Amino acid sequence: MKPARIDDRALPPLFDIGPLWAILWGRRLLVLAFTGAALLLAVLYLAVTSPSYTATASILIDPRDARATNFNNVLPGIGADSAAIASQVFVIESQDLLGTVFDSQKLRNDPEFSSRGLISRVMSLFGGGTPQDAAFKRFQKAVSVEREGLTYVINVSFTSPSPEKAARIANAIVDRYKASLAGERETANDDVNSLLNDRIKGLQKDVSDAERAVEDFKSQHRIVDPTDGGTLQSQLDQLTTQLIAAQGDADKAKDRYNQALAAGTSAAGLAKLSEILSSNAAANLRDDYNQRATELANLETMYGPRHPAIGRLRSELDRINRLMAGEAMRIRQQLKANYDLAVQNAGKLQDKLEALRQQSQDSSLAQVQLRQLDSKAQAARTVLDDFLKRAQETSQLQGVQTSEARTISAAAPPLQPTWPKPALLLPVSVFLGLMAGCGLALMLGPVGRPEDDPSSQRRDAPQAVDPGQD
Template sequence: MAALDSTENAFPPLFDVGAVWAKLWRGRLTVLACIGAALALALLYLAVTKPTYTATASLLIDPRDARSTRFETVLPGIGADSAAVASQVFVIESRDLLMAVFENEGIERDPEFANGGLLSFLTRSGGLEKDVIFRRFERRVSVERAGLTYVIEVSFKSETAEKAARIANSIVERYRTGLAGDRESANSDVNARLADRIAALQANVSEADRAVGDFKVRHEILDPAAGGTLQSQIDQLTTQLIDARAGADQAKGRYDQATAAGASAAGLAMRPEIVSSTTIDRLRTDYNQRAAELANAEAIYQSRHPTIRRLRSELARTSTLMTMEAERITRELKAKYELSAETVAMLEAKLAALRGQSQAADAAEVELRRLKARAEAARSVLDDVLKRAEETAQMRGLQLSEAKVIGVAAPPVQPTWPTPLLLLPVSAALGLLAGCGLAVVGSPPDRQPDRAEPAEPDEAGRAALSRVEAVPTSLGRYALPGLAGAGAAARIRAMRRRFLQRGGEAFSQNTLKLVRRIIARLTEHPAPYTLLISAVRSAPEAKLAGAMIGIGLQQAGQNVLVVEFSGQPRPGELNAGVFINGASGLPTIVRAITGDAGPFVLDADLAGDFDFVLLLGPPLAERDFDAALFAKVDLMLFTLAADENAAEAAGLLRQRLAADGIARSVTLVIAAEEAETADAVTPLQGAAQ
């Protein structure tokens, strides 16, 4: 840290205002000449520069989408997204849009843009290339979004007010036309693609329907409405089988009854219950009549009477006929039973075959459903495409542009450049700055005898200088808060409260001034800087001065470490490490004074953490004070009590310190604050010698 020049109470200013003003006054003609030259150049520029007019048109990007129908548009609007609105600025500034305006307005043949200027005249070259002219035109276009609104301002600069307004409006109209054209183009493109797709979709639907029909025919899957499905046939056969089984069971019952009845008279009597037969009925009636006649004849005639023989012969013949009829009926019932059994067997075989076909048809039905689903999906897609094609066809001419012109560019009345009211004051200010700079730089340097290197003194001068340096510099007198008879810790706490409480600004400023004066006496080197703070005779004043300087350095943003030296430290203090002093609030360590330790050097692990190290040494008058211990300190501060004699203190310093120690020493007086000045700090008395 370089040593700083200091006055009695503060650092010197960064620059001497008086010296600078003196230089400016001496160079006032240069300043006035620069101002005049700047104004002359500005007037010349105003005379030769063509005026430029700026016309601005305003667009509103309306995020609301006006719908004339409920159809969904092919190309939706820009939307309310802020990024989408901001991107429209780049759309308007795009090369394609500006190139269209460039060609429509014939800018390539406009002398304002196509003229090569002085450079083309000197080089004897022809007209400019189209790309160069377009870049000139492009630089005249300015598109900006008005804050975070939906308003976009399109500006154009030209040498003619009417041309500026016309081209600005042309850019806006081209943008709006492009938006509408994009939507119509999107509709046309979609319609064309849909038309190409519809034919393919119709072919897919036809193919899918044909596949379903072929599959039904191939697997004999009939329409359920026609009643010819396998399930209906199975149901019909099941009904027929049930009926056939019932008829077979009935025929079997009758056959069994007829077999059980036999051909006896009793069996013949049971025949009508089994089956109805007119022949049996006539034979039974004839048999009964002949039996009655035989019984009457036996009652009248003898057994050998011809009538009885005749009747018996006729009765036997009738019985034989009845037996033959009974056997015939039994055979008929058996035949019916066998026929019914064959019918049941045939129906069961058919039903089994149909059930087998039904199982195969179930697997075919799965494939049929898949084919139907495919056909239905193809038909659904075709319907959607046809509907969308019809919607997009009807949307032509119904879509409105979301960009609305809210401000048409009008020919400006006043040019935007050059503006004399702006150019002339700015030129005068620039000339003033240039003139002041030239006056300060070109002025000869002021003489500074107090800062010049001193000449080599002669022997008498060196003797006088040694006598002067034998007296340490005095930093003045400081009245510190706290009661005069109180201990050092209590007075340090009172001083710390004065730093922090309201009304202590004067005390804080005086302390910071003292800190600046101390820093000004230091020679720059890597941190930390070591300061010895000791008393001439009274130790409490040294502690008070050390606390005041440490708190002042801490208020100035420096890291401060306090080292207290003690001849007989209390047990545990030497190994306690760094602790915060309860009175001053500063980091503190305790070190013992040993005669053979050599110059004090701070531990390496602590040196990098602090900017200043304050050594609170023993009083100068005590025998524990060892000048060799403090040989490497940057500055030694010795405090005097208010009642101590400064001359006696100076003599004691010359006895205990060498010449270089006295050169690195300063003194200051520490006094107690008087009661009537409890709210203020006593000002410094005396100036530094």
């Protein structure tokens, strides 16, 4: 006997969409009512909701440090660090920056922000803040700042019912941010310049005290400035050179004096004396003597020794001899005076040199102390020069600070509202209403009882299988 088999085609399907469709069709009025209600609500929302416009301005944070001069800025640029760029978003959203824009644009009494709704009035009763704070918070909510991916671009957006106001405030926020960057550098530059000037006053006093200490030490120990040939060693060298020259002059004066003593008072001797010491009187006397001697020799040859003119010439020659002897004596005295003066000068230089040598021995320790004082003064002077140079640079940087941010796209009044969007709200409302109506219809079930439907009874009744069928 073969076991009975059940035909798989006779079994009911695991999921039959027919009953669901029957329920939805039976409740179609309910589904349509929900769909229409959702669509009506969307239309009413579009009718009563004021459109809002969002204007966006884009700025580029340039990682390059733009400088108008070769001077180093007091405050460096933002740089290329990603975290530093991202932090600028919070700077733009900061309360200080937005508060400045809020006040500069005179938005405190703007109805868009100052108008208070029911919730705001209720919150104010429980200490929710002043109306001015509430207006500023509404202004903050309308501001949106976002970084464009991992780029150096930051988008600043503002949402307002007025497209012109949205563009104006977005551009005002960007302008204020750019001005704040340059203002930070100017403020830092002014602060550093003020500190430098205060410090320079103290450094100038330190340099003055150090230089005065050096000069007082030099004066106390009789140390002359080296630039004037003034160290003791340089003075010793100079005096040694002068002493050698003075001793040479004394030796020359002595030789000339000895030559004058050996020359005698004759015409030949007087000629030699005139060569030793230039004397016009000696030369004239010698020439006059030679002329008279020549005349005397000629007269003696022509007239003999008894001629009256010969006696007169001999008397003249005697007178000239006496004059020549006097001139020779004067020359010897002058040479003697020159010799004595040269010896005296050499002696004075020798005494001065000995005194300086003694002073040089006593001032070795003073020179060491002087070098220490001079090094201290030079170090103070170097620091002062650095501060003066930096102060000059910072003073020249005033008014030429540049901003790292530049506008690459200014905000323009938008042509289309950001919200509400009918093209989005209407299809979504229809879809949501349809889904809500279908869900409620399925929850309520079919319109009539299932057992009252004959077609359902026939479909649900099991069918007998003929045992004789294979």
